[in-house]
Amino acid sequence: MKSCKSNSADSDPEELESQCAGGKEFGLTCAPERMENSSRRRLAANARERRRMQGLNTAFDRLRKVVPQWGQDKKLSKYETLQMALSYIMALNRILSESERYRSEREWINFPYEHFQPDACCAYVGQKYSMDSDHYTQRIESYQPEHFQVA
DNA sequence: TAGGCCATCTGGTCCT
DNA sequence: AGGACCAGATGGCCTA
Numbered sequence: 335m336k337s338c339k340s341n342s343a344d345s346d347p348e349e350l351e352s353q354c355a356g357g358k359e360f361g362l363t364c365a366p367e368r369m370e371n372s373s374r375r376r377l378a379a380n381a382r383e384r385r386r387m388q389g390l391n392t393a394f395d396r397l398r399k400v401v402p403q404w405g406q407d408k409k410l411s412k413y414e415t416l417q418m419a420l421s422y423i424m425a426l427n428r429i430l431s432e433s434e435r436y437r438s439e440r441e442w443i444n445f446p447y448e449h450f451q452p453d454a455c456c457a458y459v460g461q462k463y464s465m466d467s468d469h470y471t472q473r474i475e476s477y478q479p480e481h482f483q484v485a
Numbered sequence: 486t487a488g489g490c491c492a493t494c495t496g497g498t499c500c501t
Numbered sequence: 502a503g504g505a506c507c508a509g510a511t512g513g514c515c516t517a
Binding site: 375 | 503504505506
């Protein structure tokens with residue numbers, strides 16, 4: 335997945351930074367110090383940007399782990415992950431609202447106890463939910479982002 | 486082979 | 502001044 339657009343992409347950025355500082359790379363052997371500094375700053379900025387994007391991707395991976403994902407074969411794209419997270423939050427929010435309503439109507443006590451089992455909870459948060467997956471898939475898939483207003 | 490997704494580079498802008 | 506953030510450009514990989 336690496337780009338070959340620039341030679342600098344194929345080497346360790348910190349190493350390149352130090353090489354650049356020596357003026358031996360990128361034809362800068364006889365370049366003025368200003369160009370050298372500029373080039374060095376650019377490489378440092380590239381390295382920072384890579385780290386930033388890696389941090390962003392780590393966050394996406396963590397989000398993927400807590401968001402429902404059926405179809406074990408393919409991981410969600412970034413866009414899909416965000417859409418799924420939105421739908422998931424909305425679904426949970428609705429479930430919460432319903433539970434509040436039940437409680438206020440004093441019907442909550444009749445709510446099936448198994449809804450509070452830890453396993454049932456983890457099935458939502460975990461990777462796959464082998465049991466009852468069809469039902470759950472239908473439930474969550476019915477929560478499409480376009481059905482909600484984003485605050 | 487076209488299209489989707491992604492990583493990386495890059496220059497601009499904003500913030501501290 | 503330098504770092505963080507962003508968006509556009511570019512090219513590689515993968516799949517239908």
